[in-house]
Amino acid sequence: MTEKTRGQTISTVERAADVLNAFTELDGADVGVTELAERLDLSKAVVHRILTSLRVKGFVELDEESRRYSLGPASLSLGLTFLQKIDVRDQARTFLRDLSDGTNETATLSVRHGDLRMYVDQVTPSREVRMTVQLGHPYPLHAGASSKAFLAHLSEGFVDDYLSRPLEPLGSLTITDPGLLRKDLALVRSRGYASSLGERQEGAGSVAAPVFGHESDPVAVISVCGPVERFRGEIDEIAPVLLESTRMLSRRLGRGS
Amino acid sequence: MTEKTRGQTISTVERAADVLNAFTELDGADVGVTELAERLDLSKAVVHRILTSLRVKGFVELDEESRRYSLGPASLSLGLTFLQKIDVRDQARTFLRDLSDGTNETATLSVRHGDLRMYVDQVTPSREVRMTVQLGHPYPLHAGASSKAFLAHLSEGFVDDYLSRPLEPLGSLTITDPGLLRKDLALVRSRGYASSLGERQEGAGSVAAPVFGHESDPVAVISVCGPVERFRGEIDEIAPVLLESTRMLSRRLGRGS
């Protein structure tokens, strides 16, 4: 599905939306007018006007000192308002904590929206070398353990559709061959968990398993991840603990409502 | 400060921003074109075009069945990206949990941005009659325990400025007299915590205390809140426990970085 863009739109609004989306792509770093203009291929004047408009409405903020823009409170409001609907997050928190404590690695929670997923929560261990993920950053469904854990448990039609489009690599280790990926997904289903060594992010290893509610599609995915050197050996240890967590959480979510 | 709106803006972008903000005001409920158009005093055509534009960019979603719009994944991304900067939230979680468990009431965490604050996290107890707050909804700084906990510990200049503007009531019990509020704020400072019985939300009672980092302004406020009937008696019990939590958290945040 290449986005049915039917219906009439307003280009100015789309440009403004692009500006906002640029902030997520920059992972929230502050940015100047010129940089944004180049990145989005818009004139400086336009970007400037858009930013001032968004500023008036609280979506971005301007640091008068550095003359650089960053996200504002209205953006936070928007996200939190959305977040309230995801009740998995609350339920999952204790499991993430336990998993992180038990494995001494980072535990994450992802949710999916269409063809992308994002981390919505993480608990990191207190050790010097550890992994932290980017909350809110959208990732595709074919790279990394969490993504594969989703994809492996979605409908055949969805997967066929997804695999019919080219699989963009995020690094040299991303699986881009649909055939190989299908084999991997079958393995994920049979073992109940997915694993990855550097597929999404070079240097990162991860084990992930799906969480189910009352629907057949997974409502979320929990992963345990960390530096790839440690994970080469740790996967087999971690998988059973992870699966126990996701099973318990799924049972809890299945009952409720 | 009545918003220095200087600089040239794009009205179309502001309209689009208003549309997005409307979703926060509606606390994330889905909404139709006509309703939005009336609420924002825009023509249906415009609202429709803005919504399709935002939809293309992922900020809103359209439920084809009900023809109603709701927030989309890009909105979530935006908020989570912002949220990452607030590390208080992670640190505070365990304290919220402990407070909620210990008091059998709801524990919340608020952050402030300029003249407003919002709840960014909450832990609710498992009992039938309990309170849940709206994450992400912006509130003023003069109504309710959490708000007063912030205001009481901000600079004199800021408070003077804030109180020079009219204090909008959120209900019949909101303090709207600057003199009375100042007296209350002095009390808050001397006792270390703020309390409210229905000032922000009728029927709700709350005790709140500030959390400090290395700056003099509070980085956050933790509150314990619940049905006002219970809170008339509970405030004195809860206050010491709450203060212990905020002191510990402040110590932890003061050390770090």
Place this chain on the structure above:
DNA sequence: AACGTTATTCCGTTGAGTGGAACATAGTGG
């Protein structure tokens, strides 16, 4: 002080957004 860099504003042009009305699509109730 002269320079480079970036942010901001000016201003005439024109293309893009506007709103009222027409059309389409449900859902309701007689």
Place this chain on the structure above:
DNA sequence: CCACTATGTTCCACTCAACGGAATAACGTT
């Protein structure tokens, strides 16, 4: 089953507001 509403969507001519190139301002740097 067909008016009748209420709502969502599109049309179209008008006009206003967004555009972009260039001028200006505000820095920081050498």
